[in-house]
Structures are given as C-alpha cells and as structure tokens.
Amino acid sequence: MERYKIGLIPGPVSVPTEIRDAWKIDYASSDLEDEFFTLYHENQTLTQKLLHTRNKIVITSGEAMSILWAALKCTLKQNEKMLAVSSGLFGTGFAEMARAFGVNAGVCEVPYDEIPDAQKVYDHAKNFRPKVITAVHCETPSGTLTTNLAEIGAIAHELGALFVVDFVSSVGGVDLDVDACNIDVGLLGSQKCLSLTPSLSISSISQRAWEVIKSVNYSGYEAYKDWEDVPEIHYMPYTHDWHSMKALNISLSRIMNETPEKVYARHSEVAKLCRDFGQEMGLKLFPKSEYFSSPTVTAFYVPENFTWKEFDSALRERGLAIGGNYGVLAGKVFRIGHMGNQADYELVKNGMNVIREVIKERA
C-alpha cells in the first residue's frame, strides 16, 4: 500500500497536511540565510520547553538512528565501559552498537514485558563503573514506558556516569522532565510523536555531556562537536534541510498551541481506549502490567488462532495497517501506534473495530 486508509503503525506515523505544507515553499539556502538560523533557534527553544530542560538542543539531518550512534560514538572510546539498561530490543541494541566499535558494554536486563529495576541497575553499575549508562524511555517493540527514568538518572549521576536516553517514540506524547531525570544526552526522532517525515533528529545535550564530547573528539557525520553553537556562529557541518526544519516548527507550534498537557491527555485517553477495547475483545496485553504500557504505542500478543501474517493480511484487506515486530518478538507481538497525529480517538476506535471484526470472523 502507498497510503493507509486506517494507519496505526507505531512510526513512521501519518504526516498531517499542515506539516507537509512546509514543502510548498521554495526555500533559500540554509547555509546562508539569517532566517534559517532564527528558525533553528526557535525550534531549539520550543524543544527545550517541551523537554523542561536548559540543556542545548542539536537538530541534525537524517533518521533517528543517526543520533543513537552519535550519543555512543561521541561519548565513548574503544575499551571504555558502558552499561545498557534494557527492557527491550532498543535497550539491548545500545550495547550491541557500542560493542561494534570496541566499547566494553554490559547489559542490565529485565524481561521485555517489564520495565527496568532501579535497584538492579544500581548494583550492576556500582560494580561495573560505566562511563555511560543508556536507557530507553519508550520501548516501541514492547509497547512499554520506562516510568522510572528519574531513579536511573539519579543512579547514573551518583556514580559519575553520563545518562543517555532514547526518547525517540515518547516525547511529544508523554511528559518528560529531562533535567529532573538527569538526562545528559536525550534522543528524539521526528517520525513518531512529532508527526514529521523521518528526516530530522533532535538531541538534548547537557554541559557535562559537552565536556565528554570534546574530550572524545569523535569525527563523522554523527559527530556532535560542531553543533554546539550553530545559531550563534551561523555555521553547520553540512547543508541543513530547511523544509524539515520548518515542518518541525509547525509540529512543535501545534503542540504548544494545543498545550502539552492536552496533548499528553489525548495520548493517555487514546491509549486507554486501545487497551480497554483490546482486552474486552480478548486480546492479551504484552506488558506484564497496564502500568508499564506506553501512552504512545500498545503491544498485544497475536491472537492464538492466527499467525501474524494471517492476522496482518486480514486487517490490511479491511484497510488497517498496524505494526508487527522484530527479533524475539517477531510473529508473537503486534503493535498499535497511537502517537502524534495518530493519537486520535476516532481513528483508533475505527482501527480497533476492524481488529474486532477480524477476530470475530474466525471465532
């Protein structure tokens, strides 16, 4: 399918016309014009507000994987130690990525249907003494939200580690206080709760992190080092994407106009609808407790009398597209993405109705 009738993929999400309208303009050169740097700065300020942080915001071109790599490569050198706090595929993924460039990466893991255990993290980290501790706010494949980031952040800082958090698929749909959680490097994607194309990546970087970034001095497309003072010096390491920067501005302004509180309430309500409706029709929630379930994405087990392929095909025949899964969760757990533009009560209700029909038909 090129377009979805009912699209509930947990990212990339549907991009509303109002945001795609950014491409109506034939912009000037982002390398040269004051107006671009003003826009960049405006987006920094709006993002700081959204994240409750005074940390610097860096907005780069490319998909969110670029900053997952950036956060690791810019803070860790070969043989240095990192601890990946994991309750899912992306949590463990951080350790795999770091090992790929020679980092000594440990994993503090819990089952994928739970959220991290702060005491276990403390014990592991106290013994291992990592330079960096990583965590994931929303484990999209598991549909879980790590609600105890503040505790993990406090542990990281108590032990002198930098705290790197992937909040790619939560921020914009869930309130997160970056400074209260001691997040040194925070990572946000554009194609999730911000309802943009997957063309920008946004990082929040603390003063402690900048110091480490300078000492590591990593060079590459993912390097943060030349982004610290972009709007002040009017220089970037490459030509930026003005259209996407404008689209981000529209998206952030929409959130501020609706008010973040209302946006989060909308996500919570729609997530509750999804969980309640699903369980009512006999679906089993993947997260062990409703309390762990993310307001941005809901994960259920694939119904027992279907393979994932059969289930997905039957839904697609009726115009509904939802997310499957990866790794150990592939074929077993499916996901409904109700983030950003898709945190829409009617849309999710329509989608859940289709699921009910398909399940009923086979019952």
Add this chain to the structure above:
Amino acid sequence: MERYKIGLIPGPVSVPTEIRDAWKIDYASSDLEDEFFTLYHENQTLTQKLLHTRNKIVITSGEAMSILWAALKCTLKQNEKMLAVSSGLFGTGFAEMARAFGVNAGVCEVPYDEIPDAQKVYDHAKNFRPKVITAVHCETPSGTLTTNLAEIGAIAHELGALFVVDFVSSVGGVDLDVDACNIDVGLLGSQKCLSLTPSLSISSISQRAWEVIKSVNYSGYEAYKDWEDVPEIHYMPYTHDWHSMKALNISLSRIMNETPEKVYARHSEVAKLCRDFGQEMGLKLFPKSEYFSSPTVTAFYVPENFTWKEFDSALRERGLAIGGNYGVLAGKVFRIGHMGNQADYELVKNGMNVIREVIKERA
C-alpha cells in the same frame, strides 16, 4: 531572505514545484510496503542509467557529507593508506576527514585553479601505495571540473587501489561514465544537479568496493554494509524517507524525459553564457583555463573595487543571491550556481545582468 527572487547559489538549489509535490501525499510506512521498495529499486535503475554503471546503487537518508564519511570509513581502517587527489577544498578535505579517524592520508595537490595532474598522481601513488585514492569531479568552491577522472581511475586500478569519487555537484549536469572511469565508490548529493532538498545521498558501489566494505566491517549511521540488498531483502537499517525517495524519482524521471544529452547541453550552454557574459563585463574567471570550468558552477574573482561583503550586499539588494566561498578562497572568489533547476538560460541571464549593473554603478 527566506526565498530568492533570482537564486544562483551553487547548491542547495531551487527545488521546483513538481518535485516538492512529492510531499502532497501522506505516505505509508517505508519499512513495510512493497511499493516503497519498488520505488527504491526504480531509483537504483534510473541512477545506474544516468551513471553508465552496473555497480549497485545505495540511497541513504541525510546530507551528502554522510556518504563522504561513509566512503572513507567503510573502506579504510586506522593506519591504512589513502591518497587524496586534490585541486580544491573538497579534494584536500577527504584527507583531513580520513586523518580524523587515524588513516595515513597523503595529498597529491595542484593549485585550486587547475585540475589534477595524472602523471603526478601516478608517481605519488606508485611510491605511496594507497589502499584508496579519492578524487572530486566538480570542485564546487573552485568551479572546476576534473575532466581526467578516467586517467586517474586507470591509475588507481593499475596500482590495486579503490577509486572513490565525489561527484556530488556534477552528476545530473555533466555526463560521467562511472564504469569507464573505474569509479568504485561514487558519491552524489541530492541538492545540486538533482534539484532536491538536501535529504538524500546516493552512492554507486562496485563489487571490488563491496568486498573491501565487508572486510572493514564498519558500523555506524554511515555504514554501507547493510544496504547491499535492500530491495531484495525488504529491510533497511532505519526508516527511510518515502517523500524524498519519491522526489528523487520525479527528478530522475525529469532528466530521462528531457534526455540526459539535452540536460547536459543545457548546462553547457548556460555555463558558457555565464563565462562569456562575465568576462565581457570584466570579471576574471577563477579557473586557469576555460577548459577546466565546470558546466554546473562558474567561479569568478570578486571584482577588485569591491569586498565580497559589499558585492554580495549590492546583489542581494537587487534580489540576486550567489555563492561566496570558504577557506583560502573566502572573500576572493564568488560562484554562480547554474546546476539542475538553475541551469536556466533566462535565470542566469537575469542574474548576470544584475551583476553587470552593480559593477557598472561603481565603475
């Protein structure tokens, strides 16, 4: 300025409405849909045709700097040897980038107003024995076209080196036969002759290069290794940008419909107009010989009775935006970008008329 009345920046260039129309559609998920992989494959085939190559095409998200890094990081390990053939800022830039991750990089340099000397390259490379030789087809800051890539490519292959070529700002405006030039890794940007936003990067990769890429086994956002069989395996290392992929398809189709021959003729004619008109009004061409001047960008010395800032301001007051310069060329040499959508006879004539007015006024 947010938009240009007469825009002649040598990239990012003006993006025509027809290409920006790709953003009118609310696309499905590029991770999941056959239609996306079909589009990706179609763009691969069109690019192969444009480049006269049977090498595999890789299309990634992010600005062209991402693949300049990719080409080096995926083919070279620490302490290995690379030779940068340089006649400009980007030529020497390759060596600086490689040194930043520990490569032993030599530079075979000529003055920036010339093009590389094949005999010098041969002598240098025969003695140095690099694993990789890099070159730049169009040195955008110098406005020169390296017309002897075939000779350098033959030398690279004779000496067993991989040949990496930055053709970011030439392909789509100048004919280049990648296979005849023995180009193992070829690098193309989207915001130059293809008249796209700076959101995609395109690489052509030979079988010899794939073997080296596998042995180096570099991991990161810039890594090529997981892109070899994207359309066949329907899997990518991150969520791709469907809108940009569609925009690329529109751009490549436009070139094929106009026919590449006519597109190249249009670039040549417009470049000639620019050179002739400029010299007629007393401007001095930066390239030592007209024969070195690129059909995509023309570089002149800043007129003697102006500083660059004064000159630029006077042109901008009349609605014309052209390119300044960087590094040793900053303040001395300016550039007129007539590539892609800007390879337009009337547009360039209007721009040159403005330049003539401004020069006349002060004379």
